[in-house]
Amino acid sequence: MRLFLLLAGVLIAGLMTAQDATIRGTIFDQETGEPIIYGNVVVAGTTMGTTTDLDGFFTLNLKAGSYRLIATYIGFDTTTVDVTVVPGEVRYVNLYMSGSSIELEQVDVSARRAEQRSEVYISKVTVTQAEIRALPSTGSEADIAQYLQVLPGVISTGDQGGQIYIRGGSPIQNKVLLDGMTIYNPFHSIGFFSVFETETIKSVDVLTGGFGAEHGGRISAVVDIKTREGSMSRYSGLVSASPFQAKALIEGPIARFNPDKEGSASFMLTAKHSYLDQTSRDLYSYATDSLGLPYGYTDVYGKITLLGGNGSKLNLFGFNFKDDVLFQGVANLAWDATGGGFNFRLIPNQSRLLVNGTISYSDYNILLREGDEDPRTSGINGFTAALDFTYFGQDSELNYGFEVNGFRTDLRFRNFVGITIDQFNNTTEIAGYVKYRQVAGRLIIEPSLRAQFYSSLGDFSVEPRFAFKYKMGERVRFKLSGGLYSQNLISTVNERDIVNLFVGFLSGPEERLFEPGTRRETTHRLQKSIHGVAGLEIDLSDRLQLNIEPYFKRFSQLINVNRNKLSEQDPDFATETGDASGLDISARYETATTFLWATYSLGNVKRDDGDQEYPTNFDRRHNINMLASFKFGRNLSWEFGARWNYGSGFPFTLTQGFYGQFNFLDGLDTPYQTGNPDLGIIYADERNGGRLPAYHRMDISLKKKFELGEYSSIEATASVTNVYDRANIFYFDRIRFERVDQLPILPSLGLKFTF
16 A cells, blocks of 8 residues: 555656646536536647546646637537636636537537547447437337447346346446446346436446456446436426336426526436336236236436536435346245445645545345245445545546445355355455556557455455557557456356346355365455457548457456355355457447447357366357437437347256255155155256357337427337347246247337426
8 A cells, every 4th residue: 555655646746747737627508507528628729628528527737828728519609718827826717608509410520539539448338328218128218228238248148137247257247336336236137127217327338348447346347327417407307108117307406507606506316117017917918927027126316416616516316226026926036225325526726636536335135035945135235435536637647546345245045955055244345546547649558556455355456457559540549458356246146047036245255265176275265357458449430430359358266156065064165267258349330310330249258167167158159239220300300229139049058867856854754755856957067068049139119209398398219129029048947848938029109208
């Protein structure tokens, strides 16, 4: 930690001596008070300029003197401001932009492309609310859970109980953040929907590998979701309904935005509730039995924003997410997640620092009842406290911070031979990181370092990471990143589970661990990985971009719950290693009326348990996604969307035979000669030696927007999921010798009223 502080101090001192003055500020929509995201700010008469971030914030480091700043953004009139700075001064200015009366049909240089030319941007996909809404959506409801599946390197295992696997990492190895807070189960049991409300989303950053030191505690990927602020200017909202769910949103000012006042405040509250278990009995009876699709959920999220006159901001937020699945006579699963906290952005006067912080608490509990067996239960609750500092230099940026996570896990379940696995742990993780970015001509370098201490395990992990981009020309950029990663949290999901509805959590084991297939004790009790990613960005035209990224992930230690524990003396945990390698190719074409997106992913995911090397059950070798969206008609009030997905078959372990299985829970009194045993399965020796049939599906949607007034409208959405009614396999019931398929064709009509 001393080394970390010394390094940060040296870098700050170097940056401070290199600059004379700083102009920083925020650009707002003059009418609504909303920040202008990725707006352009240039210094008149020079080649110097920058873009605003998600909060509309920008910073420029200049020599002392007088300057005119010019702010531009598509759909808004150009705004200018004159600023004079003296040596050593840090001047803050606000700029306010008004909507343009001129209809702009073309965008020559997008803000996205400008950011890609100034950032490394490797293994990172940024998704906006508009892109999520352009996707043909199941049940006529757009959701990030459906959009994640079209991204390169992302694999989903199914419509029902499906999970997200990113470049060879399992769900527990992906960190999902909502406004800086960790969400432990972001997806509902029916895999079409997440806990996040689309209309509240500001941006989604999906980091599929090789991410910087600002993110830690996971060894595969990060999904960072940020919500927008409520309206600062007027009360508004929406209500919508479809065969799948109903939802509502209300927002408005607490202290109305006024450019002449120092501050403002707003609120936003949203909720959605599913009634698919009721409607499916009549509308989709062909898709299931008389019980319908037994999935239910309720999500509530609220946020209050306080905005200062100098751009400083405080957000207070809270949520409750619930999920319930009832398979009559078979199983009942329910989980509940509750949490809240606050985050802030502080822009100190006369300082080049930008300070961000988050303090949050969450609680997640899940229960699964199966017949007369003891229920499986799992709970995790804890807090996060993080501080992040950013210092801006000329063509450089220093980011450093600290993070403390404390959580408690409680897990209990009985395995197939009646052995109870019961774990209760408290743990604390403390981390510090530093990241430096320098733009030097055509080269962008980004070294970073994370140091993380896992107190319950007594393990200290030092994780260097590095990224760079080289601009080979105006239209071609080469990029590279890599690093070391670690995590403590592990999952109860077993590789042989076909439908993983129950996902329990526990911290890394404090007991001794052994290397795969041996009795040699491991040197640490963490899960660890090494990432290496390369890539090419090619601007084939001003509107068409091609991205190519080969990657490799080495999972040097993975820890699993020993679900095959046969006696109390057997270890609770087992270790293995693994590799994930592949190639992701994506092409993007975008105009004011057309959005085209195509991806191809080649993947190879293997694990080694010491006895054999085998492909994982989510090892999809080939995955193709094609997405198209077109706006047309008067005022572009119509929108047509289509998506097609193809995936090669998942691996599975073949069945070799069956046997009568007695658990001998009554000891010698067990009637093994006359009793009726359960049917046990004898699996083939080769793990995951078979392959399921390939998966493919097409979804389409058509939207029409009816303007009712200046602020009110009705949007009707007709959608069809699985248009050509492809029978995609979900799983095969070995005992009953029955094939169970994914959901068939599902037409839907939804209405949304906005006011």
